[in-house]
Amino acid sequence: FWPGMSPQGGRVPGRLEKKINEDFGSVQAFKDAFKNAGATQFGSGWAWLVLGMDGKLKVTKTPNGSNPLATGEGTALLGCDVWEHSYYLDFRNVRADYLSNWLDQLANYEFAESRMG
Numbered sequence: 001f002w003p004g005m006s007p008q009g010g011r012v013p014g015r016l017e018k019k020i021n022e023d024f025g026s027v028q029a030f031k032d033a034f035k036n037a038g039a040t041q042f043g044s045g046w047a048w049l050v051l052g053m054d055g056k057l058k059v060t061k062t063p064n065g066s067n068p069l070a071t072g073e074g075t076a077l078l079g080c081d082v083w084e085h086s087y088y089l090d091f092r093n094v095r096a097d098y099l100s101n102w103l104d105q106l107a108n109y110e111f112a113e114s115r116m117g
Helices: 014-024 027-039 095-106 109-114
Strands: 045-052 057-063 074-081
Touching (some): 014 109, 074 095, 074 109
Antiparallel strands (some): 045 074
């Protein structure tokens, strides 16, 4: 979890950007899907960028302490904690703003790219 964030996060490197564009259509479409997954996770859980078993990137969400490896969805490249303890002090109950900030400022896309293999 922690390597997936960086104080210098938010910049999507070339190889990952190309793959995101292939599989989602654009970086913005990926971010929209990720925000939707995180914002619609009922209660505690996670939003994930996953490299699926078919070699395609996808976004998913899991409840509580589950993860994409445990559910058979693929390899987690990035995971964002959407439990209230992660955002409530800074963003109150506006989880969507937390997710936007996380994607644009904290997500360590270089780490995600390194996990693509």
